[in-house]
Amino acid sequence: MKAKWWQTAVVYQIYPRSFQDSNGDGIGDLQGIITRLDYLENLGISAIWLSPVYQSPNDDNGYDISDYQNIMTEFGTMEDMDELIKQAEKRNIKIIMDLVVNHTSDEHQWFIESRKGKDNPYRDYYIWRDPVNGRKPNDLRSIFSGSAWEFDEESGQYYLHLFSKKQPDLNWENESVRQEVWDMMNFWLEKGVGGFRMDVIDLIGKIPDQEITGNGPKLHEYLQEMNEKTFGNYDVLTVGETWGATPEIAKLYSNPKRKELSMVFQFEHIGLDQQEGKDKWDTKPLSVNELKKVLSKWQTSLGNEGWNSLFWNNHDLPRIVSRWGNDTTYHKESAKMFAILLHLMKGTPYIYQGEEIGMTNCKITDISEVNDIESINMYKERLAQGYSKEEIIDSINKKGRDNARTPMQWDNSENAGFTTGTPWLRVNPNYKEINVTANLADANSIFYCYKQLIQLRKDNPIIVWGDYVLVEEVPEQVFMYLRKFEGETWAVVANFGDQAVAIQLPEFGQSTRILIANYPRSSVEFSQLELKPYEAFAVKL
DSSP, X not given: OOOOGGGSOOEEXXXXXXXOOSSSSSSOOHHHHHHXXXXXXXXXXXXXXXXXXEEOOOTTTTSSOSEEEEEOGGGOOHHHHHHHHHHHHHTTOEEEEXXXXXXXXXXXXXXXXXXXXXXXXXXXXXXXXXXXXXXXXXXXXXXXXXXXXXXXXXXXXXXXXSSOTTSOBBOTTSHHHHHHHHHHHHHHHHTTOOEEEETTGGXXXXXXXXXXXXXXXXXXXXXXXXXXXXXXXXXXXXXXXXXXXXXXXXXXXXXXGGOSOSEEEOOTGGGGGBOTTSOTTSBOOOOHHHHHHHHHHHHHSSTTSOOOEEOSOOTTSOOXXXXXXXXXXXXXXXXXXXXXXXXXSSSEEEEETTGGGTOOOOOOSSGGGOOOHHHHHHHHHHHHTTOOHHHHHHHHHHHOTHHHHSOOOOOSSGGGGSOSSOOSSOOOGGGGTSSHHHHHHOTTSHHHHHHHHHHHHHHOHHHHHOEEEEOOSSOTTEEEEEEEETTEEEEEEEEOSSSOEEEOOGGGOEEOOEEEESSOXXXXXXXSEEEOTTOEEEEEO
């Protein structure tokens, strides 16, 4: 079976503002990333997904783009970008760009033109509607709270923004818009990028008049056209961010015969600690049984008609070791447990910066310490609804996006070696213990666990191609599965709790072939096995 490079790859996500500052202004930048490429090469990753570095007024941390073919001044220049692509290539690392084409910034030249009036040639690049009975066209809501329609005094019409009002939605029904997007994508492909991560791509087929936002009827037609006109001619990775995807929908995106995308990010497992029918701030304890069910469904239902992505963390999510693990007593053990459980599954794994050294959530005590627009809006909204400050701060500490965005912890010097200036977002105070230098000096660290997992994937086709089978005869807190390929079987076992637990599976016998483990083990006897808190291992049966 001839694999695509991205089927055997491990991708590392960089949030540029928080990775490495090279000039002391407190903001990470492209030259900073270049200085850390040797570290990433040592880890063994094949690609970097770069959160947006395009020119942007930064209303939503770069996801509001004012020029797709220029670099945000804070991050550097196009020359720096070219150098990053070249230096990464020398180390066999590809650069995956973040493609944000559902909307632009209201400071993008197209929107500045569009706003000039109904006769402007760019008017139809965006979604404008007349008032209905003197008010907004309909009840569509913005994901960042409030109405998705903003009134424009000048022309007497409303424009659509599914995110902030500084992020007007593009009109994908307009062929000229699509052509502009293809030209821009080809500009980056010709520079040698390794592909695209596509921001909220499931929204581009929207029909606002019918209040359809996700999975609109023309969505897949647009993606097939995109494939044909741009990346279909290159050997690249494409991954769509699709919050509402089911396995059936995921196959539409990623079945190779349909010529759309390589894979999608689906978020079903991420919502498992959310109360039914409530939003992400209303949490409940994680059910490990539910997690097994959801991950197993995605492991088995795509078959050969699609490809899976594997992730616990990204720039929008809290740190998994704090959320579902134990970031105090069993910090190292639980961080490794999450790594072992995920990286031996079928699909392409994504590591979010700092995950490989066990970075944790960063607790706050007051809203003045928060940078994230989503958390700040929620704070104001919930105060007005009568929630106490303590309750709201507790929610932000559990699920706020700043948890993922605190600067990368490189060493125990001031500001964790991230900057010589004042960091744009405060550094987690635990950087003295949790940092790259300490990880590299400890042969038993979380970093070396990730490095070993990446190497195992490169060396063993069973991880890439093997069938997945959930083992159900174990206690609820134990997640166990098998991988089978060409007569070989591996067992992966993980204890999700901070209590020891016994399992009895005599049919699996004994194994001395330990592939990886987060506690010292020379053999495993399945007929009477006691797992330590957060213990995880993989063995060849």
